[in-house]
Amino acid sequence: MENKQYVYLFTEGNAKMKNLLGGKGANLAEMTGLGIPIPQGFTVTTEACNKYYNDGRVLAQEVKEEIRKAMANIEEVTGKTFGGQTNPLLVSVRSGARASMPGMMDTILNLGLNDETVEVLARETGNERFAYDSYRRFIQMFADVVMEIEKKNFEHIMDHMKEAKGVHLDTELDANDLKELVRKFKEFYSRAKGQEFPQDPEEQLIESVTAVFRSWDNPRANVYRRLNDIPYSWGTAVNVQAMVFGNKGETSGTGVAFSRNPSTGEDKIFAEYLMNAQGEDVVAGIRTPFPIEELNKQMPEVYQQFVSIVDTLEKHYRDMQDMEFTIEEGKLYFLQTRNGKRTAQAALKIAVDLVEEGLNTKEEALLKVDPKQLDTLLHPAFDEAAMQNAQVIAQGLPASPGAATGKIAFTAAEAKERVEKGEKVILVRLETSPEDIEGMIAAEGILTVRGGMTSHAAVVARGMGTCCVAGCGSIVVNEANRTVKAGDKLYTDQDYISLDGSTGNVYGAQIATVDPEISGDFGTFMSWADEVRVLKVRTNSDTPHDTEQAVRFGAEGIGLTRTEHMFFGEDRIPAMREMIVSRTVEARKKALDKILPMQKADFKGIYEALEGRPATIRFLDPPLHEFLPTHESDIVALAKDMEMEVQELKDIITSLHEFNPMMGHRGCRLAVTYPEIAEMQTRAIIEAALEVRKEKGLNIVPELMIPLVGEVKEMKYIKDIVVRTADSIIKQSGEDMKYSVGTMIEIPRAAITADEIAREAEFFSFGTNDLTQMTFGFSRDDAGNFLKDYYEKKIYEFDPFQKVDQTGVGRLVEIAVELGRKTRPDIKLGVCGEHGGDPSSVEFFHKTGLDYVSCSPFRVPLARLAAAQAQIKFPREKK
Ligand code: PEP
Ligand code: MG
Secondary structure (H helix, E strand, O other), X not given: OOOOOOEEEHHHOOHHHHHHHHHHHHHHHHHHXXXXXXXXXXXXXXXXXXXXXXXOOOOOHHHXXXXXXXXXXXXXXXXXXXXXXXXXXXXXXXXXXXXXOOOOOOEEEEEOOOOOHXXXXXXXXXXXXXXXXXXXXXXXXXXXXXXXXXXXXHHHHXXXXXXXXXXXXXXXXXXXXXXXXXXXXXXXXXXXHOOOOOXXXXXXXXXXXXXXXXHOOOHHHHHHHHHOOOOHHHOEEEEEEEOOOOOOOOOOEEEEXXXXXXXXXXXXXXXXXXXXXXXXXXXXXXXXXXXXXHHHHHOHHHHHHHHHHHHHHHHHHOOOEEEEEEEEOOEEEEEXXXXXXXXXXXXXXXXXXXXXXXXXXXXXXXXXXXXXXXXXXXXXXXXXXXXXXXXXXEEOEEEEOOEEEEEEEOOHHHHHHHHHOOOOEEEEEOOOOHHHHHHHHHOOEEEEOOOOOOOHHHXXXXXXXXXXXXXXOOOEEEOOOOEEEEOOEEEOOOOEEXXXXXXXXXXXXXXXXXXXXXXXXXXXXXXXXXXXXXXXXXEEOOOHHHHHHHHHOOOOOEEXXXXXXXXXXXXXXXXXXXXXXXXXXXXXXXXHHHHHHHHHHHHHHHHHHHOOOOXXXXXXXXXXXXXXXXXXXXXXXXXXXXXXXXXXXXXXXXHXXXXXXXXOOOOHHHHHHOHHXXXXXXXXXXXXXXHHHHHHOOOOOOEEEEOOOOOHHHHHHHHHHHHHHHHHHHHHHOOOOOOEEEEEEOOHHHHHOHHHHOOOOOEEEEOHHHHHHHHHOOOOOOHHHHHHHHHHOOOXXXXXXXXXXXXXXXXXXXXXXXXXXXXXXXXXXXXXXXXXXXXXXXXXXXXXXXXXXXXXXXXXXXHHHHHHHHHHHOOOOOO
């Protein structure tokens, strides 16, 4: 029989065992190997987590048995006894997945305390206050994370006590107060749970390990995983580690450290600490911590040792580290290390610096930046002119850079709801907690009253690239009255505020923003990505403005222009409507004649913005009724324009109704019915190209793309119109201009008959939006409503409209690539669905052998980096 090991001592593992031990566990083992002072402990593996779920959410006997054995080992190493009457061993319990996941259960400290061991601890340390302080923290954490009794209940009890004693700080409560607090906490616990607080340390431990495993499946963790491409099947590990105490008095303390500044990337240790405190005090932001430089004054030797360990760890991992440490009665311990989360600015500076310092190769540096993060660098900053008049109403810590402006929202749920209704909001909280994740994602920016640079709000906001100002103690938030007071002015949920996440400034008004530039470290870094990648990156753009933007972001051409998007404007839509409701070819041609110059002008603008880069322009695609008037006044106006009876027009509109428009009269089907539309669009595309060639001397080779083809004869029918029209225009012009005609592959039938279609099509562009819709049979517009049930039931873990479904939709892409190349070996292949801007999908398209991906302008840098990373991981021959 297979004999699996579910528990590993820190002395048994190393950094390479991350999949099994989780990031935290693998690093604790690695640090143990490096001889860094680590309180010893063990890791319950991710396989034990998977087993827990496979066994129907029970912790197997054999796992419990291994935990017991490992505990005995730790007792031996520390010389302490778990639950002992002398020298009791206390432990911390922490979750630790392969990738760090703030959505999960975090930490339980001081486990092993009960009514007896607390007395022993008090006696042996001669510090009753410390012992009871530790016990009350344990009860609170255990109740919160294991038994799901909200933390705030305990905070209220504590606040009452402080009020009754007339004190402000937790540290001002004495031993007797804390004893009384413990009594009250336990009483509350047993009332809330209908059972006494568990006194058996082993039971406490098993319950806690189980709770960590359970937390892998809590709603927050599921949301976080979906957002960060973390598969459910990875599971989490649990780390059990002997406690050291930062709250043993004035020679003890605890803190968090980054080996470089996580906000700016500056090569200088950035750390904060608190004396006489436990880790949660620093992270929860209840007390504002000191900068580490203070430690050099208080304990110079400890400070020196600290600096040297930080340096060792950074050099060892060859990346910026995020560490936790504790000083127990003058002795320094490290509790964990990991590659630190950082802002996009910091990520780029660190990547470029690490290469310059010779610590990383360019390839290694390219792999260190999450492509999704680049997005934050591309979004607007405050307009300098608008800033001249802006009034700073408060200042907090610059926790996550960027500029944000919006109305005030007081809870995460409210933020989410208002954003869904189209508002822009700033989430204003005393402090945030993991439950707030969805509101934090939705908000433009986050402002907290409490907490340092490493508070929950700061860490999560930096991870998401959302602007955040933390620890803004000068404002008063009244959640009940829904007001924010800054100076003597009150702000409500209808008032705008603005945040500058780089300075920590808060402004009491809406401030205009401006577009960003790619330069400095960003420019250097992206140039490395371009050196490496083989997949080209184009953009989806329908206007000269967006095209210019995309070219600035590095787009190498246009992969998709949706021509219909140009006709939603008020000045344009009447001509379009006229075309749609025309009853005769003559009437339609008349309307098309009005449209032609508008399209031509748009295309000229786009060609000019591209400065000779290629452009794929797609023929009219959407169901026509999208353009029809619905308001009575518009209908009356259109009837008048067309010299038609209102009722006649209404009848036409009714006749255009479709039950299933997404599968109705759209795409190339429109051109089959109305070839004159294809004719007009060909004319606009070709004439515009000829004119720009002449006027600007640009060598333009238009790519005309037919959408929604499912059958080669359909393709041929329209292509013949295109070729006939284009050739005659070109001939007339006396120029020698080339062009190509291709199709989108967005219907499963097209994918599986791609060999036939390639006889006519000179290029394929995969329209993975429709291809996903038609392969799953999920409506693009409605799937969001029921997919959440699929996530909950783990039928699907990701939205297939965001991240390409490699098994089904991806298989069709592979088939079409293979068949298309069989007929036409040099066929050009690209993708223009939304997936072209999703990193894991880009990797898939790289592996599939496509020539390019095309995505919205703001995703171009992301796709460039994702393409480089794909090439580093899965090298493809450079053409
Ligand atoms: C697609 O279907 O993937 C596509 C790019 O076209 P549209 O989104 O315009 O249907
Ligand atoms: Mg489509």
